[in-house]
Structures are given as C-alpha cells and as structure tokens.
Amino acid sequence: NAGVTQTPKFQVLKTGQSMTLQCAQDMNHNSMYWYRQDPGMGLRLIYYSASEGTTDKGEVPNGYNVSRLNKREFSLRLESAAPSQTSVYFCASSYSGTGESPLHFGNGTRLTVT
C-alpha cells in the first residue's frame, strides 16, 4: 500500500514564486490535513479538510490556500512564497478525523524559499 504520497520531495523557490504541493491517499480516508514542521516548534496545522468538499483553516493558514480536489487528493498552494515559509510540509489523512482514527502521514516536502 502506498498510503499517503506527497510530491515533490524537495523544492527550492525564490521569494514571490508560486507552487502547489500535491498529496494523495489511497486508504479511502475522509479527512486530510496539511501541517508544517519547523525546528523546535513541532507540527502546526495549516489547513484541513474534514470531508470531500469542505476545507477549514488551522493554526497558521496565512499565505496558503488549499483544494480538496476529490476524496483522494488535497493540495496546498503558496501563491507568493516568502522565506518564512521555508519548512517541511506534511500531509496526513485519517478515516474519520475522530480520536480513534489515527493520522497517517506522508514523508514530507522540504521547501526552501530564498
């Protein structure tokens, strides 16, 4: 099973450039999430989608947009990248988003903005 697949694995952008991070899951999960991981700060939630057709802001949504394209895919877009968005981005999914439905994570996208 592929689980949660993120592309690309690495990306370098210049300030002001845009890009879309892709995420797909093959576990028939309903809920999908985007987190960013920064040193010493753990994971912070950017956006989540509780089910197909819905998206909600998390803790740090500014500078990002998301699209839940279908049940499998949840993309994260940076319209105008800034150095503060240099981070490791993780996509995750869960069956129901409730406590007994744990998160499954992708391997991350390492983004550097110069």
Next chain:
Amino acid sequence: GEDVEQSLFLSVREGDSSVINCTYTDSSSTYLYWYKQEPGAGLQLLTYIFSNMDMKQDQRLTVLLNKKDKHLSLRIADTQTGDSAIYFCAELATGRRALTFGSGTRLQVQP
C-alpha cells in the same frame, strides 16, 4: 504547539529504559497520542490512550496518563539503537477536528 510541551532531548544507553514526558493544558483532551519520526520520514503512530484510561501497555511501550496533573509519559523498555528518533506527543481536545502536537523529544540511544 503551545498547548503541549515536551523536553527537547533524551540520551540513554542501549538496553536501558527510556521515559519521555509530555504535559498538556487542555483539560478537555479526549485522546493522547505518541508518534515517532525517523530521519527524513513522516510521523508514525506508536500508540494512543483514551482520557479515561490511566495506563496502556503495548509490548515494549507503556503509556501512563495522569489527568490531574495533565501529564503523559511514554516508557520504552530495553531501548535499542533503532529507537533513536524524535517522539511527538499530541492531543485531541473535545470539539476539535485536528491534533495539537508538542515540539518533539529527540531520543538518542548510545551503544
């Protein structure tokens, strides 16, 4: 996550027990989790505990929950070099749809 706190680093010798601690502030936490992150990889769920439980054991892993003190711990018995990783504590509070993570504890296991 400011609502979940962990110490940053723990070093143990191979074969010893490791205890990783976590404190949280939200008394409405319903589930508490431990995730493991190996270098270059995403997080993998190790175990979780429901808030009405005090303890959960799963092979070499023991989770203890003290609700009064809002303290969670993960004990790894007979720690191996393969246990070297970053361990994240996370909580799911009532009414929330996503987890709040701590900043992670880096466990270093020395041979």
